[in-house]
Amino acid sequence: MSKKFLVTGGCGFIGAWVLRALCEQEVPAVALDVVPPGERCQRILGGHLRAICWEQGDLLDLDRLRKMLAEHRITHLIHLAALLTPACHDDPVAGCRVNVLGSVTLMEAIRRSSQPIEGFSYASSFAVYGPEEFGSESAAETVNPNRPPSFYGAFKLAVDLIAEQYWRQFGLSSLGIRPHVVYGPERDQGLSAAPSLAIRAAAAGLPYTINFRGRLGYDYVEDVARAFVRAALQTPRGANVVDLNGEQASSEEFARAIERLLPGPSGKIGASVKIAVDGPEIPSNIPPQPRYIQTIFPDWLPTSLEDGIRRTGEYYRSATSHAK
Numbered sequence: 245m246s247k248k249f250l251v252t253g254g255c256g257f258i259g260a261w262v263l264r265a266l267c268e269q270e271v272p273a274v275a276l277d278v279v280p281p282g283e284r285c286q287r288i289l290g291g292h293l294r295a296i297c298w299e300q301g302d303l304l305d306l307d308r309l310r311k312m313l314a315e316h317r318i319t320h321l322i323h324l325a326a327l328l329t330p331a332c333h334d335d336p337v338a339g340c341r342v343n344v345l346g347s348v349t350l351m352e353a354i355r356r357s358s359q360p361i362e363g364f365s366y367a368s369s370f371a372v373y374g375p376e377e378f379g380s381e382s383a384a385e386t387v388n389p390n391r392p393p394s395f396y397g398a399f400k401l402a403v404d405l406i407a408e409q410y411w412r413q414f415g416l417s418s419l420g421i422r423p424h425v426v427y428g429p430e431r432d433q434g435l436s437a438a439p440s441l442a443i444r445a446a447a448a449g450l451p452y453t454i455n456f457r458g459r460l461g462y463d464y465v466e467d468v469a470r471a472f473v474r475a476a477l478q479t480p481r482g483a484n485v486v487d488l489n490g491e492q493a494s495s496e497e498f499a500r501a502i503e504r505l506l507p508g509p510s511g512k513i514g515a516s517v518k519i520a521v522d523g524p525e526i527p528s529n530i531p532p533q534p535r536y537i538q539t540i541f542p543d544w545l546p547t548s549l550e551d552g553i554r555r556t557g558e559y560y561r562s563a564t565s566h567a568k
């Protein structure tokens with residue numbers, strides 16, 4: 245049987261890049277979202293937009309999900325639909341409804357599918373980890389060390405535990421992918437969007453201020469997309485979750501890299517506008533016992549931070565030149 249993917253949250257930042265990766269591999273895909281594809285999808289997908297079947301609907305509609313799997317003869321599934329950190333903080337009930345109950349409904353649809361789903365990957369997150377050093381004195385004095393510091397992280401951890409139960413109780417295999425800060429072209433929403441917005445501003449010759457400090461891991465969006473695709477194509481038995489090992493950098497180091505790597509208005513490399521940093525420090529989420537993606541895919545190689553910044557800058561400069 246030929247492969248056919250369902251991607252939930254297909255109109256989102258990562259979702260659109262996942263769909264682009266599937267189209268480039270000539271794999272047919274169906275995208276499910278609560279909204280129709282907008283301008284961001286059109287920019288990321290270009291001519292591929294017409295090759296995708298777009299479905300608009302709610303994750304909590306179990307009957308609709310089951311019909312969709314059957315009618316489209318879905319063989320592989322990538323689950324990305326979720327509310328981000330600020331939305332979960334502002335409305336925890338909605339966050340739990342979408343992120344937790346929506347994920348459970350989707351797993352139930354997979355379990356009840358009339359044809360077997362050959363592979364299933366879903367988005368977990370480094371937000372499941374707290375800022376404490378595992379085994380450190382400070383962590384030993386904490387009642388619950390290394391626990392999620394946000395509703396978003398708690399919801400993601402809940403989904404990881406639920407996926408484990410679907411394996412234990414029903415034999416449903418899954419591979420969760422935990423990115424840290426995902427950056428790249430068209431990232432414009434969420435708590436950690438500022439580094440991507442800084443690259444966009446610099447590519448347009450404009451100054452920008454990254455609104456947080458802290459040392460975080462950065463995962464280039466095309467790496468994240470291919471991780472989800474590969475995880476669905478090669479889902480191992482069991483309920484597995486792996487961390488992406490993005491390159492670590494402080495906000496100041498990210499800003500200096502943008503200034504050093506992107507051309508300024510004159511076209512000269514390193515002549516970029518000023519990227520400032522100002523704002524509160526975001527704690528670095530620390531995996532107590534990292535299980536990186538190489539434990540499942542030993543040949544995995546991430547894009548370097550320098551290459552990711554260059555490629556993001558080239559995307560925006562190309563878009564600007566085409567618009568003129």
